[in-house]
Amino acid sequence: MSSKISVLLLKDFALLGRKGELVDIESDYARSYLLPNGIVKQIKDKQLIERLKEKQQVQKKRGQSSLSEQSKALLYKYNDPTATAESHSILGKLPPMSFRIHFRHEKIEQMAWEWYPSHRLNRLPAGYKYVILIYKGRKYLGTFHYLQQLLMRRIHSPLIIDGSNLGWVKGKPAMDPIFDLYDYIADKSDKFFFPFIWAFDKSFRRKLSKTERRELTEFCTWSGTKIVDYADEEIFKLAKKFHTRYIFSQDHFRQYHTENFTRITYR
Numbered sequence: 001m002s003s004k005i006s007v008l009l010l011k012d013f014a015l016l017g018r019k020g021e022l023v024d025i026e027s028d029y030a031r032s033y034l035l036p037n038g039i040v041k042q043i044k045d046k047q048l049i050e051r052l053k054e055k056q057q058v059q060k061k062r063g064q065s066s067l068s069e070q071s072k073a074l075l076y077k078y079n080d081p082t083a084t085a086e087s088h089s090i091l092g093k094l095p096p097m098s099f100r101i102h103f104r105h106e107k108i109e110q111m112a113w114e115w116y117p118s119h120r121l122n123r124l125p126a127g128y129k130y131v132i133l134i135y136k137g138r139k140y141l142g143t144f145h146y147l148q149q150l151l152m153r154r155i156h157s158p159l160i161i162d163g164s165n166l167g168w169v170k171g172k173p174a175m176d177p178i179f180d181l182y183d184y185i186a187d188k189s190d191k192f193f194f195p196f197i198w199a200f201d202k203s204f205r206r207k208l209s210k211t212e213r214r215e216l217t218e219f220c221t222w223s224g225t226k227i228v229d230y231a232d233e234e235i236f237k238l239a240k241k242f243h244t245r246y247i248f249s250q251d252h253f254r255q256y257h258t259e260n261f262t263r264i265t266y267r
Contacts, residue, residue: 003027006049007040018104022052096134101194103155111135113147123218125179133195138223140195146182150194158242159185159193162249164204164231173207175215181248184266193246197224197238199231236261 004024012018022043025034034040043049096112103109116130124130129144142150166177178198185193198220205216205227220227228234235247245261 149186153192156191157244164201
């Protein structure tokens with residue numbers, strides 16, 4: 001089994017991080033490709049490794065603390081939709097909460113969020129707190145946990161998702177993996193992506209159960225979702241349209257020229 005070594009990134013590199021960051025990577029991959037191509041430098045000094053890790057932790061906490069006190073207070077206030085039931089009856093629906101999002105190239109933009117319409121929650125799988133993410137006049141479906149990370153993490157780029165490929169459980173088409181992706185990107189992905197742009201085959205929809213077809217229909221009422229005849233072709237068109245090289249799929253797309261794209265999947 002290949003062991004891991006600590007390396008310092010000498011330049012920005014897809015899925016590993018930005019220049020100056022310390023990462024642990026498989027030694028075989030580092031020695032066969034990253035080191036010879038001058039992408040990383042191996043760090044062997046244990047004390048230096050600890051100092052660099054501590055520095056990165058400080059920078060991460062600083063980024064999280066940049067969230068304004070007003071936003072923190074609003075996030076706490078909105079944390080449980082049932083907790084505000086009394087104020088709803090007095091004041092009506094709470095207005096969308098505005099906040100700033102940070103992109104990897106130091107760009108900062110404004111967006112907002114609100115709770116998912118309660119009368120439509122029965123059309124989605126149970127188990128998540130759903131929200132609507134409002135960005136540049138478009139409304140995207142999300143989960144509250146994903147929103148919490150969106151408030152704190154730096155956005156790398158949009159993510160194009162092969163929904164028909166992702167949505168399978170034990171050889172059968174299913175919607176649960178579609179919603180699980182929000183937690184995966186929030187908790188386990190080295191890079192954070194927004195917005196999610198989905199492409200589904202019509203054949204995938206036909207294979208779903210009646211209940212899950214209803215879930216997919218509801219899912220696709222929001223921005224960033226398309227059901228097309230052949231999703232593979234659409235995926236690469238969307239990647240170019242949204243200026244991203246990142247595609248989430250377990251399909252290797254061997255019939256396409258993919259050298260300009262980065263395919264990611266569960267790991």
